[in-house]
Amino acid sequence: MSDGGKTPSRGHLLRCGPGEAILDLRLHETMGGFQALRKALAMDPPRVVEEVRKAGIRGRGGAGFPAGVKWGFLPKDDGRPRYLVINADEGEPCTFKDRYFIEQDPFPLLEGILISAWAIQAHRVYIYVRGEFQKGIRTLEKAIADLRRAGYLGRTVAGRPFALDVFVHPGAGAYICGEESALLESLEGKAGRPRNKPPFPASVGLWGCPTIINNVETMACVRLALLHGAEAFLAMGRPGDGGPKVYGLSGQVKRPGLYEGPMGVTLRTLIMDWGGGTLGDRPIKGIIPGGTSTPVLGPEHLDVPMDFDSMKAAGSMLGTAAATVFTDDTCPVGVLLRIARFYAHESCGQCTPCRDGTGWLERIVEAIEHGEGRPGDCERLLSAARMITGNTICALGDAAAFPVISFVNRFRQDFEDHIAAHRCPFGAV
């Protein structure tokens, strides 16, 4: 068994450290596995929904929408099948938490899926997994086969009559398919272009049927909420924003990686205590707190708690709670260039402001970084970015614009220095 030889138990969400894995269903059982499922199956489905609502689980895919509230949007049973779709497309740059569950600890994710399917009475579940996660796809498929053999899937679930199938569906390298309506298009075999909303997937989703879409970590939280009870789960986090949270840390820090803590640890705890501070103990220049679409913060924000509301109050977003740190010797224009390139490349092209605007942003930032910027470029960037926001079908437009606005505002002098010197003062070519 490739369980890394160790039986780790680090936390509620992160049970494995780097290089460790729990891929044996019986090991999961001995670690309290399926207790939450049995509790849920003993309850009426609407009570499970209520429990999830009370637990204050905010969606961990980035937007932080309360899971129980979303489930409540499902229409009354009208004979159409209902689907549960799991968003395992993890593509937001600097985010690497869902891959952990998929590759190293799939059973809590799958147990959360079984509980959620019961709660919303979905008989079919599709897990949309990023195509690059080839190992993760194999791991999930094997774990699902093991569940079936052990009687947790099929015509009954752990002894309770409830027909349930779970399938893995591979993505194929398009970031936009992480957006939930594009994901559904992709699952239907089409190009992943986001749909106009409303209608929302809860009423018209996969093949026109009521569909709930949730993130991987959200599923792991559903399991914990059932295991410990809604009150206990809520108490582990912040008011209305319950539970433990997986935090990512990357960039120029001593100990990058995944960490678990209660919802709302400060950036300082994550970066300085857990992460050991910056490389060479250099001063922090910028912190991207939750994936590249979240506005960049600075060292004065180190004491902001990482929860959905506090991050918003600080002018950014929690996003995927994956902080990326860069220090004073790093060119912020170069960092923004990587971000602008990404969103220009990944725009699906169906809204003109996003298709054209992301291209302009990329070209202007590129020119500045390469010493070809012109006076007025900062204004041009800001106005191009503002032209995109709020004028598009999906939130990719905003995701492309927010970093530009925040980088130009925060690092204005660095941008102007590039333009005045006709080169990158940090030596980028």
Next chain:
Amino acid sequence: MALEFSAEREREFQEVVARYPDRQAALIPVLYLADREFGFLSPEAMEYVARRLDLPLTRVVNTASFYTMLRKRQTGRFHIQVCVNVACHLRGADGLLRHLERRLGISPGEITPDGLFSLEGVQCLAACGNAPALQVNYEYHEGMTEEAVDRLIDRLRAEAAPKGGEATRE
């Protein structure tokens, strides 16, 4: 010669189609099967998929052209994809990519003349906590250094070297 799935691929095809209440939903998984079976998605391969799923060819082409992982052209036997996004950029991805270009003598988008390697800069691979990262045929190599890349290339070359007799493809 008309294209045809091998017996094993055919079994996978049947299994994939059974997962969905709708034929088109099987399209991306089946395009993967065709990619694997025929090397890449040539026009003939797409026609074959359209026929097998009973879908109009335009619909197959529309979907296939949207997704970068569905290969419309040949890649090297070892397709190396280096992440160039922010977290990797902050840990030296640019230098790593340049090192690979020099070492292999190709630029991103090209294939070495012996057909062994192709190179590409790609977006975040969700390995940011262990950057810089790359994939070879979608297998992860993380926390890479120039030395580690050199060892990797040597190992892949050795793996591909003919053992005694003729080199066999695959």
